[in-house]
Amino acid sequence: MQAFTSVSGAAAPLMLSNVDTDVIIRIERLTSGADLGHFAFEALRYLPDGTPDPECVLNEPRFSGAPILLAGRNFGCGSSREGAVTALMGMGVRCVIAPGFGDIFFANSFRNGLLPVVLAEEIVERLAAQSRDGNFTVDLQSQTVEAPSGEQVAFSVDKLQRDGLLEGLDDIGLTLKSSADIHAWQMADRVHRPWVWQTER
Amino acid sequence: MARTLFEKIWDAHVIRDLGDGWALLHIDRHLLHDLSGPPALDEIARRGLAVCNPGLVFATPDHAVSSRPGRDAKSFELGGYLYDMLKSRSQAAHIRFFDLGQEGQGIVHVMGPELGLVLPGVTLICGDSHTCTNGGLGALAFGVGQSESAHALATQTLRQKKPKLMRVRFEGAIGQGVTPKDLILHLIGSLGAAAGSGYAIEYAGSAIRAMPVEGRLTICNLSVELGAKYGLVAPDEKTFAFLEGRRFTPQGASFNEAVASWRELFSDDDARFDREEVIDVGSISPTVTWGTSPEQVIPIDGVVPDPAAASDPEERKTRQAALDYMGLEAGRPIAGTKIDWVFIGSCTNSRITDLREAAALARGHHVARGVTAWVVPGSETVKRQAEAEGLDHIFRSAGFEWREPGCSLCVAANGESVPSGARAVSTSNRNFVGRQGSGARTHLASPAMAAAAAIMGELTDVRRI
Numbered sequence A: 001m002q003a004f005t006s007v008s009g010a011a012a013p014l015m016l017s018n019v020d021t022d023v024i025i026r027i028e029r030l031t032s033g034a035d036l037g038h039f040a041f042e043a044l045r046y047l048p049d050g051t052p053d054p055e056c057v058l059n060e061p062r063f064s065g066a067p068i069l070l071a072g073r074n075f076g077c078g079s080s081r082e083g084a085v086t087a088l089m090g091m092g093v094r095c096v097i098a099p100g101f102g103d104i105f106f107a108n109s110f111r112n113g114l115l116p117v118v119l120a121e122e123i124v125e126r127l128a129a130q131s132r133d134g135n136f137t138v139d140l141q142s143q144t145v146e147a148p149s150g151e152q153v154a155f156s157v158d159k160l161q162r163d164g165l166l167e168g169l170d171d172i173g174l175t176l177k178s179s180a181d182i183h184a185w186q187m188a189d190r191v192h193r194p195w196v197w198q199t200e201r
Numbered sequence B: 001m002a003r004t005l006f007e008k009i010w011d012a013h014v015i016r017d018l019g020d021g022w023a024l025l026h027i028d029r030h031l032l033h034d035l036s037g038p039p040a041l042d043e044i045a046r047r048g049l050a051v052c053n054p055g056l057v058f059a060t061p062d063h064a065v066s067s068r069p070g071r072d073a074k075s076f077e078l079g080g081y082l083y084d085m086l087k088s089r090s091q092a093a094h095i096r097f098f099d100l101g102q103e104g105q106g107i108v109h110v111m112g113p114e115l116g117l118v119l120p121g122v123t124l125i126c127g128d129s130h131t132c133t134n135g136g137l138g139a140l141a142f143g144v145g146q147s148e149s150a151h152a153l154a155t156q157t158l159r160q161k162k163p164k165l166m167r168v169r170f171e172g173a174i175g176q177g178v179t180p181k182d183l184i185l186h187l188i189g190s191l192g193a194a195a196g197s198g199y200a201i202e203y204a205g206s207a208i209r210a211m212p213v214e215g216r217l218t219i220c221n222l223s224v225e226l227g228a229k230y231g232l233v234a235p236d237e238k239t240f241a242f243l244e245g246r247r248f249t250p251q252g253a254s255f256n257e258a259v260a261s262w263r264e265l266f267s268d269d270d271a272r273f274d275r276e277e278v279i280d281v282g283s284i285s286p287t288v289t290w291g292t293s294p295e296q297v298i299p300i301d302g303v304v305p306d307p308a309a310a311s312d313p314e315e316r317k318t319r320q321a322a323l324d325y326m327g328l329e330a331g332r333p334i335a336g337t338k339i340d341w342v343f344i345g346s347c348t349n350s351r352i353t354d355l356r357e358a359a360a361l362a363r364g365h366h367v368a369r370g371v372t373a374w375v376v377p378g379s380e381t382v383k384r385q386a387e388a389e390g391l392d393h394i395f396r397s398a399g400f401e402w403r404e405p406g407c408s409l410c411v412a413a414n415g416e417s418v419p420s421g422a423r424a425v426s427t428s429n430r431n432f433v434g435r436q437g438s439g440a441r442t443h444l445a446s447p448a449m450a451a452a453a454a455i456m457g458e459l460t461d462v463r464r465i
Helices: A027-033 A084-090 A101-114 A122-127 A158-168 A172-176 A179-192 B006-010 B037-046 B077-092 B108-115 B130-136 B146-155 B180-191 B211-219 B237-242 B252-260 B313-326 B352-362 B380-388 B393-399 B447-456
Strands: A007-008 A009-014 A067-069 A095-098 A115-118 A136-139 A144-146 A152-154 B015-018 B022-026 B031-032 B057-059 B123-126 B141-142 B157-161 B164-171 B199-204 B231-232 B275-280 B287-289 B298-299 B339-345 B371-377 B423-426 B441-444
Touching: A007 B164, A009 A122, A027 A084, A067 A122, A067 B298, A084 B199, A084 B252, A095 A122, A101 A158, A101 B146, A158 B015, A172 B022, A172 B146, A172 B157, A179 B015, A179 B022, B006 B015, B006 B141, B006 B199, B006 B231, B015 B231, B031 B037, B031 B108, B037 B077, B037 B146, B057 B077, B108 B123, B108 B130, B108 B211, B108 B380, B123 B146, B130 B141, B130 B211, B130 B231, B130 B237, B141 B231, B180 B211, B180 B298, B199 B211, B211 B231, B211 B237, B211 B352, B237 B252, B237 B371, B339 B352, B339 B447, B352 B380, B352 B393, B352 B447, B380 B393, B423 B447
Parallel strands: A009 A067, A067 A095, A095 A115, B031 B057, B031 B123, B123 B141, B164 B199, B164 B275, B199 B231, B339 B371, B339 B423, B423 B441
Antiparallel strands: A007 A136, A136 A144, A144 A152, B015 B022, B022 B157, B287 B298, B287 B441
């Protein structure tokens, strides 16, 4: 997994509530082997004829390839498709700042090197108001967002997830170190709840 | 110490405490489908790892298979490719694969409960957000992405953070024409689509106790539309009766032993929840969505809300965008809105009880001119049962298409979609932009409401039929 320490650059403001993972990436783009970054937010970014919609904030030249996305409430709600994270990263996004996230999207982000930052809605709005004023920096080590105005905003990420992202840790490798514990738990469970294990029918 | 239902199941599965509320949890059941299964199996193969406990993993194709009558695995070409991958990789890993045309094939969250693979007190995952459906049997069931699915395949565990706990009590007796789908849509409309974010939700109260297991599965199914990864209902006599005799349910003395332990699975009287809500179900009408988020609901006798009424500018913008997409006008009654398509199916509402509910309305009527109406049973078993009861005949006589089991128009990943601009009444779970097809407009509703809309050619109050 790609590690994340800090990122600096433009922050695109997509201040809509409940942007779901179907809107982030349509299901058939996942199954057809398409360039996910190109098709991210396609219903928002492109007109029916496939040309970029000049009205869409994500198509403003200053936000092309922006590594930070400022989003509305409940970003990434809906489907568990991990391709939603891949699609954002395909656009160049490494960090999404929002008042809240869909729980599965939030978990998937950490598994792929995308940092989701939760900040109070009024703070996200304040940051969005500065999105055309210059670059932002998000630093996971110090857990701060620096706005173009110089304002520093603190955020917090669980230590387990922070360490995983900072070091690009492999969860499966870590868990496999507990194989003996897992095996012992299963042996005891086979006695305690035998019916769970009776699946040969 | 008093504990909630959720905590009892969670605690029983902790292999290691990882600190700060995180735990290494044992996963008792893992379901794989054709979209998220193959990449997860590929990932562990790429790392040279084996499936830890293949006997606890079960696979079936549902998302990308055609639902066309007479279909085979290749009727939708891309789906055929995913089907081949799921089948070959499952078989190579000694994972049981329920093939097309076999009992067991179907939408994962329909086939799991019906086979007795989902049991009270188990932990269950699937690379699918609607895995919360299975909490209706008292399981701790949740959706994951493919990375977590790969982790669970390789280790039979997941690293999870214990969520906050919410209890929603549905109290009272539900009115005529009102179904579990209406209750949960009403709840999402009342609390908002993000209310459950970070929570596990236990549904309780007299209306839940009186509700058949299938209805509880529908309620739990839409937990993720409320923002919650988990929804669950304490198992009771209805649950045990539902499970007894199913293929993978423990048999004989083992069943009795299991039931004895399942009887302990309830929230203690003084257990603490982080949030509690009480809903008077007597006040709930048949409910439909008007917008592009499941929180955008109104009773069928309501009017389309005016975005200008929202105080928050982000909310106004979001609602206006939804109205524009849906082609609706604020202030107009929602009933009477002309429709083009009806879809009865999905992991929300494709069980035998749902099909009976829809067939009861369809009997003796005919689908309105210009409306395309599909019935897609949730599983091979549901299909056979419905055909044994003659429901397929009722639907066909009424002008509905009777199709093969799968996800079909709920997710539109199988070559089937609602045309752009067309208005659909759907018993599924997501009215998102483009969900049922690029530009398709979705109104979520109960099976009865969907059948009524098909017959009338417009959104209709089922209580008037």
